[in-house]
Amino acid sequence: MIRHIATAGSTNDEARDPQLAHGDVVWADEQTAGRGQRGHAWSSTPGENLTFSVVLRPTFLPAGEQFLLSEAVTLALVRTFGDYGIDTRIKWTNDIYAGDRKLVGILIEHHYAGATLDRTVAGIGINVNQRTFDPSLPNPVSMAQLTGRTYDRREVLEAYLARLNEEYGRLEAGDAPRLQADYRARMYRLGERHPYRLADGTAVEAAIEGVRPSGELLLRHDDGTLRAYLFREVEFVIAGR
Template identity: 65%
Template sequence: MIHHIAETTSTNDDARDGRYRHGDVVWAERQTAGRGQRGHTWTSPEGENLTFSVVLEPTFLPVGEQFLLSEAVALALCDTFEAFGIAARIKWTNDIYVGNHKLSGMLFEHSFSGPTLSRSVVGIGINVNQTAFDPALPNPVSMALAAGRAFRREEVLDAFLAALRRRYALLEGGEAGRLHRHYAERLYRLGEEHPFRHPDGSLFRATMLGVRPTGELELRHADGTTRAYLFREVEFVVKR
């Protein structure tokens, strides 16, 4: 069920309430304290974009395989944009890009019950019809800018939820390998050499080899050595 509200601090905060169950959606027009990855905030002009959270209860999924849920959601977003004529890529870990511009982002917050997940809240922001952005943002884009037309937000949300049901069914049905292959096919900069940044700000060049099912980014360095990086251990460098 979709719960459409005018304002909240964060849809993820609301969606943690136990009254929301698997498949429920909290969609807010305004978030006063929306959160993104790496401690960033997420802001959006009222009436132009989609900021919502989806509640999932993947009790079948072991804690060590939680990244597969991220793959399912990222693929559902790519499926959605493709349905509207927009070719998108998945930028590790949880961003969706068109070219070198960010179209959508995700934030996962998990709860555990012994060895498996019990509840996951997925916060999602999609730039739908916004055409003017804060100059401080490094590289935003919207569906409207990418496609050259405006979209009905309700239609976009419905398309995403349908795509998510399909991708989630693969995961629940034990087809994680198939899901991971599809994820790998959609990766941003796969097989390409680009600069990356360490947490201390130092730069290095490497070729992206892929992402493991457990979520680590695999890079081949200029000296031929390979290494797998966890989230926060490395960052893409994307020119504005």
């Protein structure tokens, strides 16, 4: 079921409604208090893009493997854009990039039942038809800017939900190793040497080698050491940001 509303503070907040079941979607034409990762706000011109949240019930997934769900959510986006002829990569943890520009922001919020996940809300913002952005935003891009086309937003949403159903089905069927391999293969900057900033402000150069099932980013440093970083322990340094 897709619940399409004109305005919401945050679709993730709306999706907390206990009446919503697995696979249900809250889609708002405008968010007045959209949230992104690292506490950032999500900015989007009303009626031009897609801002929605999907309710999932991954009760089969241990809490320590919750990042596998992020992999399914993001891989479904990459495959959806591929269907539209747009080449994208997954910027750890959850953003989708076309080149060095951000096409999608994602905020995934989990709720637990003991040792397993119970209910997850995946909030997704896709830049679809917007062609001009606030210059204060670091590096946004839209599907329309990349292709010169205007898109039916509901069609894009339904295409994504079909892909998400496929990836989620693979995870539920126990195909985690292939899911992880596919995620790794689509990672932004995989195997390339680039600058990063650590939580204490230290600048380093390293190459991405992959990600653990628990979500830590694996970076190979110049001295040859391989180190694992949690979400807030390392930040990408990207030109123009």
